[in-house]
Amino acid sequence: xTKKPKAASVKSKSKINAAERMLNLLALLSxxxxxxxxxxIRAELLNQYSEDGDAARAQFERDKSDLRNLGIxxxxxxxxxxxxxxxxxxxxxxxxxxxxxxxxDDELQALQIAAATVRLGAQEGEQALWKLGAERVNPKLGxxxxxxxxxxxxxxxxxxxxxxxxLTFLYKGETRSVDTYGMxxxxxxxxxxGFDHLRKAQRVFRVDRIESxxxxxxxxxxxxxxxxxxxxxxxxxxxMMAAGDYEHSTAxxxxxxxxxxxxxxxxGAAAAVREEADGAVVFEIPCSNxxxxxxxxxxxxxxxxxxxxxxxxxxxxxxxxxxxERA
Amino acid sequence: xxxxxxxxxxxxxxKAAVKKTAKKTAKKAVKTSAKKPAKQAARPVRATxxxxxxxxxxxxxxxxxxxxWLIKRKRVRLSDVAKQFRMSEEELIADLQMAAVxxxxxxxxxxxxxxxxxxxxxxxxxxxFFSRPLQLTSAxxxxxxxxxxxxxxxxxxxxxxxxxxxxxxxxxxAPEATDxxxxxxxxxxxxxxxxxxxxxxxAELRIEYFNPARSEVAQRTIRVVRIFSEHGHWYVMADDDxSGAIRNFRVDRIESxxxxxxIYNQADVASxxxxxxxxxxxxxxxxLVSLRVRGDAAWIAEAYPTVSQSSNKDGSIDVSxxxxxxxxxxxxxxxxxxxxxxxxxxxxxxLAARTARAIRAKYN
Numbered sequence: 001x002t003k004k005p006k007a008a009s010v011k012s013k014s015k016i017n018a019a020e021r022m023l024n025l026l027a028l029l030s031x032x033x034x035x036x037x038x039x040x041i042r043a044e045l046l047n048q049y050s051e052d053g054d055a056a057r058a059q060f061e062r063d064k065s066d067l068r069n070l071g072i073x074x075x076x077x078x079x080x081x082x083x084x085x086x087x088x089x090x091x092x093x094x095x096x097x098x099x100x101x102x103x104x105d106d107e108l109q110a111l112q113i114a115a116a117t118v119r120l121g122a123q124e125g126e127q128a129l130w131k132l133g134a135e136r137v138n139p140k141l142g143x144x145x146x147x148x149x150x151x152x153x154x155x156x157x158x159x160x161x162x163x164x165x166x167l168t169f170l171y172k173g174e175t176r177s178v179d180t181y182g183m184x185x186x187x188x189x190x191x192x193x194g195f196d197h198l199r200k201a202q203r204v205f206r207v208d209r210i211e212s213x214x215x216x217x218x219x220x221x222x223x224x225x226x227x228x229x230x231x232x233x234x235x236x237x238x239x240m241m242a243a244g245d246y247e248h249s250t251a252x253x254x255x256x257x258x259x260x261x262x263x264x265x266x267x268g269a270a271a272a273v274r275e276e277a278d279g280a281v282v283f284e285i286p287c288s289n290x291x292x293x294x295x296x297x298x299x300x301x302x303x304x305x306x307x308x309x310x311x312x313x314x315x316x317x318x319x320x321x322x323x324x325e326r327a
Numbered sequence: 328x329x330x331x332x333x334x335x336x337x338x339x340x341x342k343a344a345v346k347k348t349a350k351k352t353a354k355k356a357v358k359t360s361a362k363k364p365a366k367q368a369a370r371p372v373r374a375t376x377x378x379x380x381x382x383x384x385x386x387x388x389x390x391x392x393x394x395x396w397l398i399k400r401k402r403v404r405l406s407d408v409a410k411q412f413r414m415s416e417e418e419l420i421a422d423l424q425m426a427a428v429x430x431x432x433x434x435x436x437x438x439x440x441x442x443x444x445x446x447x448x449x450x451x452x453x454x455x456f457f458s459r460p461l462q463l464t465s466a467x468x469x470x471x472x473x474x475x476x477x478x479x480x481x482x483x484x485x486x487x488x489x490x491x492x493x494x495x496x497x498x499x500x501a502p503e504a505t506d507x508x509x510x511x512x513x514x515x516x517x518x519x520x521x522x523x524x525x526x527x528x529x530a531e532l533r534i535e536y537f538n539p540a541r542s543e544v545a546q547r548t549i550r551v552v553r554i555f556s557e558h559g560h561w562y563v564m565a566d567d568d569x570s571g572a573i574r575n576f577r578v579d580r581i582e583s584x585x586x587x588x589x590i591y592n593q594a595d596v597a598s599x600x601x602x603x604x605x606x607x608x609x610x611x612x613x614x615l616v617s618l619r620v621r622g623d624a625a626w627i628a629e630a631y632p633t634v635s636q637s638s639n640k641d642g643s644i645d646v647s648x649x650x651x652x653x654x655x656x657x658x659x660x661x662x663x664x665x666x667x668x669x670x671x672x673x674x675x676x677x678l679a680a681r682t683a684r685a686i687r688a689k690y691n
Contacts, residue, residue, distance in 0.1 A: 024429050027440075027456045066384035069384065071464055099500075111475070111493055117478050118478050124467045124469075124470035130396050132471075136411055141523075141527050142482075142483045144554065158469040158507060159465040182508030185473070298662045302685060316690065317690050319664065320683045321687065322664070323664060
């Protein structure tokens with residue numbers, strides 16, 4: 001004990017790093033076949049817990065709860081005999097270690113490529129990859145999709161669906177209780193489809209619009225209906241434009257020749273009513289949902305004009321006047 | 328005291344390695360951090376958040392993932408490990424150094440975690456503690472399933488049958504996750520397959536492209552750098568002859584595409600990526616505007632990459648974002664209607680009204 005390397009080890013003697021202590025605790029509890037009391041743990045991990053009993057207890061409780069949060073359950077056993085009433089602690093490695101998945105190299109590589117081509121924008125994807133023994137790779141070629149998986153509710157919701165446990169959360173200012181049938185990721189958003197007990201009907205919720213934490217009810221509380229098509233349950237933009245209560249269901253819109261193909265792309269060639277001399281095309285476009293219709297129409301600025309029916313034309317004029325008068 | 332004496336050999340190796348790498352990494356760190364902001368601003372994606380000092384449990388969590396991963400590989404370059412786990416080399420060394428002195432009493436070398444650094448390599452050969460990976464959390468399991476399901480829909484995806492057998496193995500652990508009614512709807516793009524094959528064969532393309540910044544369709548010649556989806560749209564990042572820069576084109580705005588017959592050098596194009604792509608998501612002259620949105624115009628805050636966002640007491644949101652052109656902003660304002668207003672710059676405050684009046688003229 002002549003030359004002491006300064007910093008870490010000297011400091012750790014008096015005040016051991018909490019991370020180091022946590023690792024030592026986990027190692028100790030994992031290797032001992034017998035459960036250990038806090039007193040025994042403190043004796044084994046000499047000087048790592050505070051000498052003060054209460055402080056040591058607080059440190060230990062914190063370590064224990066941190067480990068639990070990492071997915072490492074610590075069993076508590078109440079002892080009998082000479083130590084009657086005392087609590088002892090034990091960790092069963094089988095409760096937190098992954099069993100060997102037996103992936104082939106090809107399978108691991110396929111998972112790696114899948115992970116590289118699909119960005120989740122969340123830690124979970126990478127964490128899982130590493131735990132499975134794979135690694136992040138960066139392929140040079142090929143399309144890469146991004147589906148957000150960062151929403152903190154996702155894990156809870158998906159887990160609850162697996163258990164058929166109803167969810168309760170605040171949505172548009174109301175408390176909703178939902179038997180969830182499935183999830184859909186579309187256009188950067190996650191949707192939840194299920195039976196809404198408040199409305200007594202099947203409803204769709206956008207997960208990022210949930211205004212509270214999500215609480216999970218009792219497992220096996222409902223049956224999964226066989227005939228629900230999750231993908232079709234969530235309306236597309238096109239369906240949204242047709243779903244509304246505006247008195248006119250369609251409008252005729254003249255689209256400038258340069259953008260005519262966009263109209264055909266959005267609503268199909270069948271939506272084209274006629275082509276005019278200058279190459280402009282008149283389309284029959286759903287407008288029941290005035291809001292969605294406005295978004296679509298104004299995206300083309302002055303290259304699209306409603307030609308009928310007169311009511312819809314007047315409505316567009318009112319929209320424009322409203323904006324024009326604001327300045 | 329006994330503890331410290333036995334620790335010494337293991338510690339020495341690491342200390343030595345630390346000294347050697349410290350200088351190098353310090354220099355490197357400065358260089359990369361200087362470049363970072365530009366890169367983050369250019370990407371529409373939420374940037375990985377910069378970590379502050381890590382808590383004890385974060386460090387432990389990281390090590391419990393890292394150690395089994397290392398033991399499976401035995402020897403990995405320190406720099407590769409740091410890169411893989413998105414850590415600085417300093418952080419990594421500090422964590423490994425800590426792990427190497429952990430174990431069980433009496434903390435003799437055989438009772439410690441076996442990991443050390445040797446000439447820039449991380450070595451973990453003997454499984455003592457923490458050599459098996461942690462179980463996947465339920466969220467991680469679902470993340471893998473989501474990833475695989477999305478990947479299987481991509482053109483040129485890794486062999487579907489191999490992914491299927493991998494998922495079958497996962498199903499033994501968590502059948503509820505692999506059978507989950509979780510659907511991934513990627514935008515259907517007729518041009519995607521053609522773009523992919525052009526990319527893999529380095530074939531130059533001529534496209535007809537609708538430019539929303541001018542509401543017009545123009546011809547361009549492009550060399551594909553990357554194809555990706557974001558916010559529900561497919562984009563192709565490409566070297567564009569017209570602007571002379573690397574730009575992102577929305578695939579659904581490509582009206583037609585044909586090969587020019589020319590083959591380009593992928594490496595040349597890709598090498599310009601760092602300089603060009605960072606200049607901007609949409610192009611060069613990016614002006615910053617501040618908007619206040621509310622009600623049915625709140626989608627503006629979600630639909631575009633914003634530089635900053637803040638919520639006001641009355642429920643409105645102030646966003647600042649970069650615009651490609653006055654025309655593009657006018658279009659956005661028109662679509663947002665009465666629930667969006669320009670806060671700055673001053674010259675755009677009346678842009679919505681002017682635009683509305685111009686279009687209104689058509690209806691007289």
